[in-house]
Amino acid sequence: MRDLLTGAVREAVRDAVLDAAAVLLPVDCAGCGRPDRALCPACRVQCTADPVLRRLADGTPVVSALRYEGVVRRAILAFKEEGRTDAARPLARSICVAIEEAAAGALSAEDAGATGGGTAAGLAMPARLELCTVPATRAGRRRRGYRPVDLLVRTAGFRPVTVLTVVAGMVQQKALGREERDSNLRDAMRVRHPPGAAPLLGRRFIVVDDILTTGATLGEAARALHAAGGEVVACATLAFTPRLFGRAASIPGFRA
Template identity: 45%
Template sequence: MPLPPALSASLHRAVLDALAVVFPVSCAGCDVPDSDLCESCRRSLIPAPTVRRLPSGLEVRSALCFEGEAARVLRAFKEDGRTPLARPLAAALAAAWPVGVDAVPVPVPASRASLRRRGYAPVELVCRLAGWRPHPLLRVTRRTADQRTLHKEERAANLAGALAVRPRMLRRSGDLPVVLVDDVVTTGATLEEAARALRAAGMTVRGAVTVAATPRRHRSEDSS
């Protein structure tokens, strides 16, 4: 017999607190001890969806701003293997889905090197915990440079032609349009390349959703 949701959540929190005694942890957002995510930093993950439009016209909805505690939590989840943080991040992501859109969620794929290093695919994990069934339609076709080291124009060139659709998955996806899912949008180059690959395969892309978006430096920018 399943536990009531409130009791289950309380039990889960109690188990985490007990483990923190044996294996000390600190808050991913502010480093306060004995908590994976303190209540103050948990509140920083309350979604406040924003919308930006990329040069191709692709609409990107993001749940959080990639700065402060939210950025630290997302980095801890992606780079430090702190997978329990996926649940609050997924709750934020769920709020970014475009209202009234019936589409298949397609995660932006991780490179093989990233999968080997982490042991899991962050975007697929938060997608599932958001209550969606991810459709891995895309694959990485070649090695690319680390996007974090590149300027805006270099990012687009680095990713050009780097993604393609998996033919077998395409046949299973049906005729529904798709919505891309990623963790962070910066210049939008990755999402633009993913949308290009899907459209080249004849699919309709209805937009994209991300956990977070980096702050735009200028109001006139459409994709930063």
């Protein structure tokens, strides 16, 4: 009970500070554009995680926190393309849920028994699981000045590993169709290690990205990790595009 009260007090203090800051340094809500905070209370509700499960073509489970539409879409675009890094904290809460659900679902009964089950308090990853973020292109890094996925994951309280890099020649995915995405991403990533014997042998990863569209980006990241000897146990994304990636399964079904 004391922990709950402490959390409530902390939230009240934080809200008071944000209210004062909004008066001194006014900002528009990234979700609806009204003068308020990074995300106004109504848009924060719209960006609350409601995780669902999908699978890549090879069967790898993907947990996504939000539907990429409406307020969620506007908030993510503002964060990624308009420099609204102030929206990272509310969005990070949702990607945190997706990561934790992916980790919990990926653990086998044997793994769960060995690690105490699920994810530990304090946003610790289960033993022997690492978070690998999908790498940004050089052009994207130069344009933004930050890596959106890495910023979200770190803001959520996790420490991702820098394992993958993008091979020169890859173009932006957002204007491409399904087949073009697959072609653009084919062999577009590699591990940040010299070629040779499997440098990731024995390491197990959850691959994290911002938006799941066709699954091509996550599939290529998984291929590169597998080629280096790593194992991809699951993927997690902040949001998914319902129109392109079909219907979701329930998270309880994922855990079963």
